Amino acid sequence: MMKSMFKDSMIIMWKEFKILFRDRRTLFMMTVFPLAFLPILFGSIGYFARISEKANTPSAIIVAVKNPGAAPSFMKILRSMPNVFFSNSVEPVKDLRDKKIHLYVEFDKDFEGKIMEDGAPSIKVFYNGAWEQSQNALKIFEHIIDSYKAQILDIRLAKRAISRDYLKVLIPIFVDRSTPQERGGSVAAMLVPYFIVIYLFSAALSVGLGTTTSEKEKGTIGILLVNQVDRSAIVFGKIVYIMVVALIYVIFTFIGMYIALKNPSSSMIMGGKAALGKIGFLALAQLFIILLPLESMIVSIIVAIGTFSKTVREATGYLTPLNILVVIVGIASMMANFNVSWWTYSIPFVNTIFAMKDVFLNQVKFTNFILVILTNSIITVLFVLLTARMFNNEKILFRV
Amino acid sequence: MIEAKNVTKIFDSRKKGRIVAVNDVSFEVREGEIFGLLGPNGAGKTTSLRMISTLMKPTKGTIRVNGFDVVKEPKKVRKGLGFLTSDMKLYESLTPRELLIFFGRLNHLSDDVIEQRTEEISEYLDMKEFLDKKVGKLSTGMRQKAAISISLIHDPNVIVFDEPTNGLDVITAHTVTELLKDFKERNKSILISTHVMSVAEKVCDRIGILLKGKLKAVGTLDELREQFEMTDLEDIFFTLAREDDEIHV
Structure with a gap:
């Protein structure tokens, strides 16, 4: 059966x-x-x-700056960057929205003075969140700010004869044991x-x-x-x-x-x-x-x-x-x-x-x-x- | 042979309610005889044939094919029965030869027997020319022959054909009626259903007139003529239909 x-x-x-x-x-x-x-x-x-990443990483960053004279040392760093170009935009905010410039940077009027007096001046960076190139330009600009901050910090620590190692209070080590x-x-x-x-x-x-x-x-x-x-x-x-x-x-x-x-x-x-x-x-x-x-x-x-x-x-x-x-x-x-x-x-x-x-x-x-x-x-x-x-x-x- | 005794089939439909498709029908089909169930669409012909071929079970009554009960011994019934209906279709991508092999195997025939039967049937039905062509590429007549060949692969002695000439051209319809006559000569019991008077007149030895599920008259053409005192089958049919309020003239 x-x-x-x-x-x-x-x-x-x-x-x-x-x-x-x-x-x-x-x-x-x-x-x-x-x-x-x-x-x-x-x-x-x-x-x-890959294509999109390539297309959205700007080969040159176009920046409009307000009060550049207030931050000569920062501007010096910026000018030394081979891929940073400056714009003389009259309407930087509009140009940013129109994707004509990648970033618009505003320095405090007394930027350099505050730095010298060990103060904390502000730096305002405008970017276009709906434009990937502007976002990538921002990332690059953040690195520039970080390196500037490190330079200033070194100067301030040196003034007080403090070693940079003094700031290290902990050395965390994270180990991934998975293959x-x-x-x-x-x-x-x-x-x-x-x-x-x-x-x-x-x-x-x-x-x-x-x-x-x-x-x-x-x-x-x-x-x-x-x-x-x-x-x-x-x-x-x-x-x-x-x-x-x-x-x-x-x-x-x-x-x-x-x-x-x-x-x-x-x-x-x-x-x-x-x-x-x-x-x-x-x-x-x-x-x-x-x-x-x-x-x-x-x-x-x-x-x-x-x-x-x-x-x-x-x-x-x-x-x-x-x-x-x-x-x-x-x-x-x-x-x-x-x-x-x-x-x-x-x-x-x-x-x-x-x-x-x-x-x-x-x-x-x-x-x-x-x-x-x-x-x-x-x-x-x-x-x-x-x-x-x-x-x-x-x-x-x-x-x- | 086929014996149907007091067969009733009732369908319970949600939409249409209770439908008595076949109502207390009794008849028999003897060996070497062509019996025709004549009736309009919806008379219960296909339902009757489906019950005989074990596709449906009667609500009441008994049907025996070659002495086997269709409800209790359906496989034994199917062993000696060849069934063909116009609403059954063939697999379009297979060839008639492949279909014969498939259905031969399903009927538990050995490959040698299938080969031998394929030769015999294709010769008999004049199918050799298209035996290896896909069904999808065959003409209506060729398809009908292929369908007939499948129903004959296991050499049944009872043949049940539902509307065998339906939708066929004149030449193919003629071939089919000739085949039916030849099956009769071979002493097979043949039951056909038809709504075409000329087919019933030309082919059938005995005719049962089915109206609204009831078998109104059964007999040879001469017996029916004598009973109704009319010469023409069509007149007999319409007389019965009027009596039954089947048609309004």
């Missing part, structure tokens, strides 16, 4: 794959797209970030589970509806049902098929992500190749063991909804809120950097994301691990049984 059912399921799967291999668009979306998408995305972001791989692991723990869950869901969604609701909509389901094949075998065959396809999609996505993170262009946004951390064989095996029940659960839910729905449109309507929920859970858990209670590992979707994080951070707890597998497997079995019942229910299969 079981052997015959398994054989029938394999026949159903054979048919599905035969159709899949004829569908170039789906094949492309399943292999080439996930392989190329992330490298192109990360590479593009990195490329444009680059471990630091990368935490990036991976944040990033990879989210991508995997989202990608698994979207892959299973398109293929799942194509083989369930779409069969009803196109009218091909009837011809399947009048054969000697057991209806549970049809359900099982379709579920295994969608799982295999979704798994292929995830593997290609994972490879794509690896390529993307290895690319130096992506280093500035994702931490480069270290982002994937030290993923050894054990971690990969653990990931696989966690992903299978998750995938079965997602697929069984989609197949159940796909079987129930009359049209792909109706099915998409039912699945959209679930899809949004998965995205929200994914983003929320991506941000969550805290330890969670054991019962969190019994909440579908959330549990797998946290379990995957544990794998990447090398802090897998056996009981939590088992709880994730059990929860997702139980939900899978429930949905498979529900779908098998629906396949035997004429009201659902032929509802119009």
